[in-house]
Amino acid sequence: MRTLFDPFDLSGLSLSNRIVMAPLTRNRSPNAVPPPMAATYYTQRASAGLLITEATAISQQGQGYADVPGLYSADALNGWRAVTDAVHAQGGKIVVQLWHVGRVSHHSLQPDDQAPVAPSAIQAKAKTYLIDHDGNGRFMPTSMPRALEINEIAGIVHDYQQAARAAMAAGFDGVEIHAANGYLVDQFLRSNSNHRTDAYGGSIENRARFLFEIIDAISAEIGTARTGIRLSPVTPANDAYDPQPQPLFEHVVQGLAKRSISYIHLIEGSTGAARDHQQGDQPFDYSALKQAYRVAGGQGAWMVNNGYDAALAAQTIASGEADLIAFGKPFISNPDLVERLRLGIPFSDWNSRTFYGGGEQGYIDYPAATSC
Known part of the structure; x- marks a missing residue:
């Protein structure tokens, strides 16, 4: 019987187990540069079969929150190289999540204080995280975006390709395209945020065009075996x-x-909330989704996320419903989550007040069970 602790071959990348650390935004990278303590943070959690970094902006235009990391400066790449070297020294594997937030941003974070970009000029009913001049963090409504001109889209696709190249140069084992949670790729996919009437709007085929162009560009740069993607079919996150x-x-x-x-x-259900959340008239059929992928010839690993505890994760792996299980917030307060799952040790609680921004507290000071 398959277990969470079995090794797994991820397109030639050897994972020590089937447990994945999901991307978790922590807002501790001033000037989009991962700080030295980020290496400690990820290394503490390197017993996971795979680490997926916090969402990382492909360009300044792609940034939507204060103090999130990027892949578009030499300093940022040096910061990430310290992280990947430290994780690999512990035998871990790590991929970076590529992020363009689209309309989920604020003009103060954009180049020259410009409006964020989006498929259509529709403001998201959402908030973003800003840090004021006194260093205090707060959530603020997103800014009104402008619609991308059709001749701008190829440039953003190129930004994704360039970020993937930079990621590999920084020592990552691959990339994950963030196409979930109401950010730019998801905005193109969904009819509430995409009112375009050109080749990137209207039909499902047109709305998916941007995503497939990104996949093709990144795959041409670093190979399909090092390219993954995150989807969230029914989440209401970020409108x-x-x-x-x-x-x-x-x-x-x-x-x-x-x-x-x-x-x-x-992501099954509402990100960080109800697993049975639905959009439209019918519950979403995740089994049918996986079947559609396999029938079409898809051979990639099937990773699931949202609200998994030890029992549900074990059952899902044993049944073959998924190949990998991603855990999010439990990894924040349990750097030794893999060992806790293996030995049945209860999880430590997290402090939500230290999720976003700050220093070492609530970031690298959570103890392992053996030191409690």
Whole structure:
């Protein structure tokens, strides 16, 4: 019987177990540069089969929150190199999540104080995290975006490709395209945020065009075996909505099947909330989604996420419903989560007040069970 602790071959990348650390935004990278303590943070959690970094902006235009890391400066790449070297020294594997937030941003974070960009000029009913001149963090409404001109889209695709190249130069084992949670790629996919009438709007095929162009560009740069993707079919995060998510995301996974990527990372339900959340008239059928992917020839690993505890994770792996389980917030307060799962040790509680921004407290000072 398959277990969480079995090794796994992820398109040629040897994982020591089937437990994945999900991306977790921590807002501790001033000037988009990962600080030295980030190496400690990720190394503490390197017993996971795979670490997925916090979402990392592909460009300044792609940044939507204060003090999140990037992949677009030499200093940022040096910061990330310290992280990847430290993780690899512990025998860990790490990929970086590539991020463009689109409309989920604030003009003060954008180049020259410009408006954020989006598929259409529709403001998100969402908030972003800013830090004031006194160093205090606060959540503020997102700014009104402007619609991308069609001739600008190729440039953003190129930014993704360039970020993937930079990631590999910084020592990452691969990349994960953030196509979930109401950010730019997801905004193109969904009818509530994409009102375009050109080749990138209207039909499902057109709305998925941007995503597939990004996949193809990144795969051409670093190979399909080092390219994964994160999807969230029904999450309402950041004002993401579509009344017909089933046909939309079945089309997406069928297209991904043809591209032989490493894995699909699926958020089931509402991100960080109800697993049975639905959009439209029918509950979302995740089994049908996976079946659509496999029938279309998809061979990539199937990774699932959202609200998994030890029992549900073990059952899901044993049944073959998924190949990998991603845990999010439990990894914040349990750097030794893999050992706790293996030995049945209760999880330590997290302090939500230290999730975003700050220093070492609530970041690298959570003890392992053996030192409690």
